[in-house]
Amino acid sequence: EPEVTQTPSHQVTQMGQEVILRCVPISNHLYFYWYRQILGQKVEFLVSFYNNEISEKSEIFDDQFSVERPDGSNFTLKIRSTKLEDSAMYFCASSRQKNTEAFFGQGTRLTVV
């Protein structure tokens, strides 16, 4: 069964460093998303991506964040200069169409020290 895969599963980085979180969405899906979940809190939307551009982003997704689909299969989230409060589980998701179910990856746990 097709699935969304994310790498790495866990990343530890020093404050101020850049990190890139990687995702391979399901191959015939057209919509891609990043969400995050701070420990003990709810899942929050960060950004949606369609047709090679951002279709919507949340207030959390400030200038420190960027997304890219560099090669037609990978979908990446870059955080330019990490802060302690960026520590969270980051989930990538994809869906075939808008408003259909999204399929989630296993997540990347980012720890900023």
Next chain:
Amino acid sequence: AQSVTQLGSHVSVSEGALVLLRCNYSSSVPPYLFWYVQYPNQGLQLLLKYTSAATLVKGINGFEAEFKKSETSFHLTKPSAHMSDAAEYFCAVSDLGNQGGKLIFGQGTELSVKP
């Protein structure tokens, strides 16, 4: 603006008992509603979805949910809890007003199942 409220951050039931997890939504247009389950250290797995067809929706693992427009609710039920149902459950809403089809999640309900 859309929102989701899950009543009860933690629900505990005995094995074999009815499971009822509550979800109320707010949406200015007809919503699409979803329940996801998250097992420890795993991602989110879709349990079931409502997309304007039948109001009673059946999902995986014996779960079902009923869309009630008058009550703006989409409660999740299972007639008989199993130990393996212990997990975190998230209700989510989306609608055609979203530019990119994002999901808005509730706070989550942790389900514990006692033997």
